[in-house]
Amino acid sequence: MKIIQVNENVSLRRDPDSGNEKIQAVVDDILATVRHDGDEALRAYTKKLDGAETDALFVTETERVEAYESLEDEAVEALQQAIANIRDFHERQRPQSWMTTKSDGTILGQQVTPLDAVGVYVPGGKAAYPSTILMDVIPAQVAHVGRIVMTSPPDETGRLHPAVVVAASELGVETILKAGGAQAIAALAYGTESVPAVDKIVGPGNDYVALAKRAVFGQVDIDMIAGPSEIVIIADDSARPDYVAADLLSQAEHEERATAIVVTPSKTLAKKVSAEVERQLEDLPRAAIARQALADYGAIYLTADLSEAVAVVNELAPEHVEVLCEQPFAYLGKIKHAGAIFLGENSAESVGDYFAGPNHVLPTNGTARFSSPLSVDDFLKKASIIHYSAEALAENHENIATLARLEGFEAHARAVDIRRKRGGPKS
Amino acid sequence: MKIIQVNENVSLRRDPDSGNEKIQAVVDDILATVRHDGDEALRAYTKKLDGAETDALFVTETERVEAYESLEDEAVEALQQAIANIRDFHERQRPQSWMTTKSDGTILGQQVTPLDAVGVYVPGGKAAYPSTILMDVIPAQVAHVGRIVMTSPPDETGRLHPAVVVAASELGVETILKAGGAQAIAALAYGTESVPAVDKIVGPGNDYVALAKRAVFGQVDIDMIAGPSEIVIIADDSARPDYVAADLLSQAEHEERATAIVVTPSKTLAKKVSAEVERQLEDLPRAAIARQALADYGAIYLTADLSEAVAVVNELAPEHVEVLCEQPFAYLGKIKHAGAIFLGENSAESVGDYFAGPNHVLPTNGTARFSSPLSVDDFLKKASIIHYSAEALAENHENIATLARLEGFEAHARAVDIRRKRGGPKS
Numbered sequence: 001m002k003i004i005q006v007n008e009n010v011s012l013r014r015d016p017d018s019g020n021e022k023i024q025a026v027v028d029d030i031l032a033t034v035r036h037d038g039d040e041a042l043r044a045y046t047k048k049l050d051g052a053e054t055d056a057l058f059v060t061e062t063e064r065v066e067a068y069e070s071l072e073d074e075a076v077e078a079l080q081q082a083i084a085n086i087r088d089f090h091e092r093q094r095p096q097s098w099m100t101t102k103s104d105g106t107i108l109g110q111q112v113t114p115l116d117a118v119g120v121y122v123p124g125g126k127a128a129y130p131s132t133i134l135m136d137v138i139p140a141q142v143a144h145v146g147r148i149v150m151t152s153p154p155d156e157t158g159r160l161h162p163a164v165v166v167a168a169s170e171l172g173v174e175t176i177l178k179a180g181g182a183q184a185i186a187a188l189a190y191g192t193e194s195v196p197a198v199d200k201i202v203g204p205g206n207d208y209v210a211l212a213k214r215a216v217f218g219q220v221d222i223d224m225i226a227g228p229s230e231i232v233i234i235a236d237d238s239a240r241p242d243y244v245a246a247d248l249l250s251q252a253e254h255e256e257r258a259t260a261i262v263v264t265p266s267k268t269l270a271k272k273v274s275a276e277v278e279r280q281l282e283d284l285p286r287a288a289i290a291r292q293a294l295a296d297y298g299a300i301y302l303t304a305d306l307s308e309a310v311a312v313v314n315e316l317a318p319e320h321v322e323v324l325c326e327q328p329f330a331y332l333g334k335i336k337h338a339g340a341i342f343l344g345e346n347s348a349e350s351v352g353d354y355f356a357g358p359n360h361v362l363p364t365n366g367t368a369r370f371s372s373p374l375s376v377d378d379f380l381k382k383a384s385i386i387h388y389s390a391e392a393l394a395e396n397h398e399n400i401a402t403l404a405r406l407e408g409f410e411a412h413a414r415a416v417d418i419r420r421k422r423g424g425p426k427s
Numbered sequence: 428m429k430i431i432q433v434n435e436n437v438s439l440r441r442d443p444d445s446g447n448e449k450i451q452a453v454v455d456d457i458l459a460t461v462r463h464d465g466d467e468a469l470r471a472y473t474k475k476l477d478g479a480e481t482d483a484l485f486v487t488e489t490e491r492v493e494a495y496e497s498l499e500d501e502a503v504e505a506l507q508q509a510i511a512n513i514r515d516f517h518e519r520q521r522p523q524s525w526m527t528t529k530s531d532g533t534i535l536g537q538q539v540t541p542l543d544a545v546g547v548y549v550p551g552g553k554a555a556y557p558s559t560i561l562m563d564v565i566p567a568q569v570a571h572v573g574r575i576v577m578t579s580p581p582d583e584t585g586r587l588h589p590a591v592v593v594a595a596s597e598l599g600v601e602t603i604l605k606a607g608g609a610q611a612i613a614a615l616a617y618g619t620e621s622v623p624a625v626d627k628i629v630g631p632g633n634d635y636v637a638l639a640k641r642a643v644f645g646q647v648d649i650d651m652i653a654g655p656s657e658i659v660i661i662a663d664d665s666a667r668p669d670y671v672a673a674d675l676l677s678q679a680e681h682e683e684r685a686t687a688i689v690v691t692p693s694k695t696l697a698k699k700v701s702a703e704v705e706r707q708l709e710d711l712p713r714a715a716i717a718r719q720a721l722a723d724y725g726a727i728y729l730t731a732d733l734s735e736a737v738a739v740v741n742e743l744a745p746e747h748v749e750v751l752c753e754q755p756f757a758y759l760g761k762i763k764h765a766g767a768i769f770l771g772e773n774s775a776e777s778v779g780d781y782f783a784g785p786n787h788v789l790p791t792n793g794t795a796r797f798s799s800p801l802s803v804d805d806f807l808k809k810a811s812i813i814h815y816s817a818e819a820l821a822e823n824h825e826n827i828a829t830l831a832r833l834e835g836f837e838a839h840a841r842a843v844d845i846r847r848k849r850g851g852p853k854s
Contacts, residue, residue, distance in 0.1 A: 063538060075833050078826040082434075089535055097671045100519060108516055108784050113763055115797055163833055180803035189522040199796045221797035246845045249838040285837045332812065336540055340753060340811040343534075346820040346846060347813050350839040354830040357535050358811035369626045370542055372809040382799040384767040384785035385759065386774050393773040396782060399505040406502050406590055408554045410712045411676040412777040418673045419773060 001248075001274045003300045006263075006308065010301075010418050012315050020207060027182045034186035045183035046338070051123075052154040052178075057194055059165055059176035067165035069382055075163065079130060082355050086134050089357030090142045093376040105389025110382050111207035115140075117147040117196065118379060119188035119220075120173075121203030121213075124153035124180050128161035131353065134240045135360050135374065136202050137171050143379035148173055149188060149198055153180020165238055181205075182212035184193045189216035223374060228257035228297075231349055232318040232338075233311045234331065235264045236274075239324035240345065245276035247348055252290035252298060259297040261316070263309040270300045310334045317368040330333075336342070337368045393419055428675075428701045430727045433690075433735065437728070439742050447634060454638045461613035466620045472610035477551075479581040479605075484621055486592055486603035494592035502590065506557060506597055509782050513561050516784030517569045520803040532816025537809050542567075544574040544623065545806060546615035546647075547600075548630030548640075549683035551580035551607050555588035558780065562801065563629050564598050570806035575600055576615060576625055580607020608632075609639035616643035629788075629801070650801060654791035655684035655724075658776055659745040659765075661736045661758065662691045662700075667772065672703035672776055674749055679717035679725060686724040688743070689766070690736040692739045697727045737761045744795040747776050764795045785787050820846055 004010060034041045039057065046054050068076070099109030120136045123129060129266040133150070140148055150173050152160050160178060168176050177195060179187060185205075191197030201213055213222045231251040235244055248260040264270055274317045277294065301307045310331055313321055317337035325331065328343040335341055339362030340352055353360050361374035388396075397416040404412035431437060461468045466484065473481050495503070526536030547563045550556060560577070567575055578601050579587050587605060595603050604622060606614060612632075618624030626646040628640055640649045660679040662671055675687040689700055704721065708714045730736045737758055740748055744764035752758065755770035762768055766789030767779055780787050788801035815823075824843040829841035 046517065074825075074829055078829040078833075081826050084829060090479075092525065093537070095522075098519065106783070110520070110785075111759065111762075111768065114769075116763070129834055131830060131834065218794075221794075230558075237428065242845055243842075245527075246838065246842040250836070250842040251840040264751060280838075280841070284841075285835075290838065306709075328814070335538075335810070336543070337808075338810045338812060341538065343812065343814040344816075346815045346817050348815075348820075348842040348846065350827055350831055350842045351815050351820070351823075352811065352813045352840060355827045356533070356813050356815065358537075358813055362811075363808075367645075367648075368733075368808065368810070370808055372807075373811050375809070377804070380799075381790075381795065381797055382766075382802070383762070383765045383795070384800050385770065386767060386779045386783050386785055387755070387770040388772050388773045388775075388778050388783065389771075393775075393778070396508075398501075399508050400777055400782045402501055402505040403509060403558060404777055406505075407556055407558065408712075409677070409680060411673070411707075411717065412682040412709070412780060414711075415673040415677040415775040415777045418669055419775065 001277055001294055001298050001300050002116070003270045003274065003302060005302045006312060012312060023207050024211050027208055027215060031186045031212060031215055034192065035190040036398050042060065042179055042183055042187050042192055045181070046154065046179055049181055050153050051156045052158040054154060054158050054178050055073065057177060057179070059160060059178060063159060064165055064169050067162035070162045071166050076166060076170070079167055082131070083134055083138065083170060085355060085357040086138045087142065090139045092375050094142055095377065095380070099385065102392070104392045104395060106392045107385065107387040109385040111385055112380050112382050113380065114144040114146065115199045115379050117149070117198040118145045119198040119201040120148060120150045121184060121201060121205050121209060122152035122164055122299045123205050124148060124155070124160070124412040128163040130163045130167035131360065132204060133167040133171070137173060138170070139359065139374060139376045140379045141171065143376045145379050149175045149177060149195065151177035151183070151184040151188065153181050154178040181208045185209060185212035185216060189220045200379070202378070223361065223378060224363060224367065224371060225303040226361070228259060229254045230259040230319040230364060231322065232261045232263060232313050232316055232320070233322040233324055234306065234313060235262055235266070235269055235324040236306060236326060237266045237269060238326040239269060241269060241272035243345055244273045244278050244324060247384070248277060248294070248298065249280055249284060249290050250348070250350055251320070252293040253286040256289055256292040257297065260294060261298065262300040263303055263312045264300065265303050265305050265309060267302060270302055273300060306331070317366045317369065319362045319364045322347065322349060339363045339368050339373055406425065428704055428721055428725050428727050430697045430701065430729060432729045433739060439739060450634050451638050454635055454642060456608040458639060458642055458776060459608050459617065462617040463552045464820060469606055469610055469614050469619055472608070473606050474504060474607055477580045478583045481581060481585050481605050484604060484606070486587060486605060490586060491592055491596050494589035494596070497589045498593050503593060503597070506594055510557070510561055510565065510597060512782060512784040513565045513567065517566045517803050520567060522804065522807070526812065529819070531819045531822060533819045534814040536812040538812055539807050539809050540798065541571040541573065542626045542806050544576070544625040545572045546625040546628040547575060547577045548611060548632050548636060549579035549591055550632050550827060551582070551587070554800060555590040557590045557594035559631060560591065560594040560598065560788065563699065564595070564600060566786065566801060567806045568598065570803045572806050574623070576602045576604060576622065577605050578604035578611040578615065580611070581605040608635045612636060612639035612643060616647045627806070629805070650788065650805060651790060651794065651798060653788070654672045655686060656681045657686040657746040657791060658749065659688045659690060659740050659743055659747070660749040660751055661733065662689055662693070662696055662751040663742060663753060664693045664696060665753040666696060668699035671700045671751060671773055672707050675704060675721070675725065676707055676711060676717050677775070677777055678747070679720040680711065680713040683716055683719040683728060684724065685720040687721060688725065689727040690739045691727065692730050692732050694729060694831065697729055702817055724797045733758070740765065744793045746789045746791045746795065749774065754847040766790045766795050766800055819834060
């Protein structure tokens, strides 16, 4: 791996990927067609793009039974434990409606209500990502979303990966649409004869899915458009090079555009990590992908001290940060921008990716400067509550009218004046 | 006003306004020029578009003193009381960082941190909207945002409206840029020699501002793109027609595209409200605007009962709802989608627009289905915290590795395996 001394001339942030106009035109066409032709268009695109005949648009009970039969028991048990952990963590996020009252009769507050309906997109292809289903569905369930529709592209036999079907079934997801790409996003956003429209769409996908989500944003809400995954590891001399290397590779194996960075004041560690990465790459199944990612977006940054290492993290605002230092908690308060912070040498990123409980849907590409992990909040909305009594209005109506007239809104002022002129209110 | 019997053939929702490609091209050009030429471009656009020479890009101390001199004392005092109320309400919204611990040493949690820097856009023109400043700046301050930059277009003398300067000064806003339109948004998003870039831009503006905000979204975060303002009033026979009419007009005077709707089962009330609206329009300064809004987007919907009236509200998901019924709190739990809910006959919308405390920046155009009022949360972000002990990893590493391998990510599995193979961890 490249070892780079940090100074003011080193540019840390990577440029965002630019959009693709050709794909956008295809996406816009698919969206319009599904919006107009509904289920018929959905079936036609699934046949054309996924090569699958789907008589039944939704996963059947038989398919669920078959999925369970083809999955190892230990995988089902691991999913169940992960579900319990993720549910426990997200239940701690749930906000309450609240009110504040004053002795003049005023009641102010905030009413929290769940979204009516949410769509969860799950990528297809050869691999399956059941962890994504857990991370997207559980916060929606904890928020008490009324209706959850999952969708994922079928393979050529018209089926979904068994791990996807089992993960959804373990969560009690009743509606699993077999459709992918922009056509699935269109069905969720606009509704079809058999797919009722939702209010928000979450979940990762390829460029078609991302552009389709961006296009329907406004009609419905969407979660973030995720960029390539990133890890930055802050390490001192106490860190084990083999752990650091293993964690870098677990990020780099995701895809060629993944970012894996170490920031350390230790030249010794830097050299050892670089050697360890080579050693561990030797027998890694996805070594080609990881090598490419490390070549393009990997680096070991040398800093003057750990303070400067933290400053590099804050400049990068990465998706994942690991603190592999002797006193990891000493740095928690200093890390200003990150999606998830892994403290101490036993807290490998994999622990959080799959199992510990916090969400793995995290802000990428520097957006941790202003964005947060997916949470229960993303499936709730709030309404302000305002109740003024006759007494409260009598006390305050002149101030309100003054402010309204300052802005030139006479009718706003009269709306409070009229309530003062006409004797006492009824209630 | 139109009185319409609600049935399944009545279409309630209005279509979103479509974008404007001509304006977009102008906006894109301004953004690129300011990004490239910085302060020089900012000054040139301010001269060209606002007709103002601005030697000093920022409001000076002298301008602040002059602003106070030209504002009535009662206006300053009303602003001060509004500030106190809005601050009190928003302080109740502030979330805490939290942690949960397990006896195996696991620590999981959520760290809450403020955004580093926020830009607040304030519209200019003949009128001033100090209430907007209060609603945008106070939640950012309560969140402890590091740096707040306000910006507003100057008039031809190069000055801002005194109410704008006083409102900002009362809040302690130190940096007030004198620039408007897309050029101001560009300066905030990209930074110039004298304007440091921010992480998020909030505040309403004209079409140029809205399109510029949309264009820089991703580079920075933005608040919602607000549509025309809306009110829906649920009323029964107990409601006073003059109050209902006054509140409709306070919405309709905003602009020709504003929506003002009554939903009631009472034909008697419907007729009285319609007559009252005409009567109150007679001497209203902004009567022409209000008349146009009511003609295009106003309606009195007749429903079978109050339950159906609430259903109409939930279908519309309006920005503001007033409940002018005998038992207003009986309907609170039934209102699923609304930005702000005003309960009872003394709770005119003006009370919330200016003074009570809750934010007046609210979701419009049906987006209350999935969006919330502007709040302290919009100026904070969260990071997950994950700490696993050696004991916790020993207990769980097999499940984690199983899930990683189920997804085909061998390096993820090895990152936990390697920590189990190598003796006990150091700490």
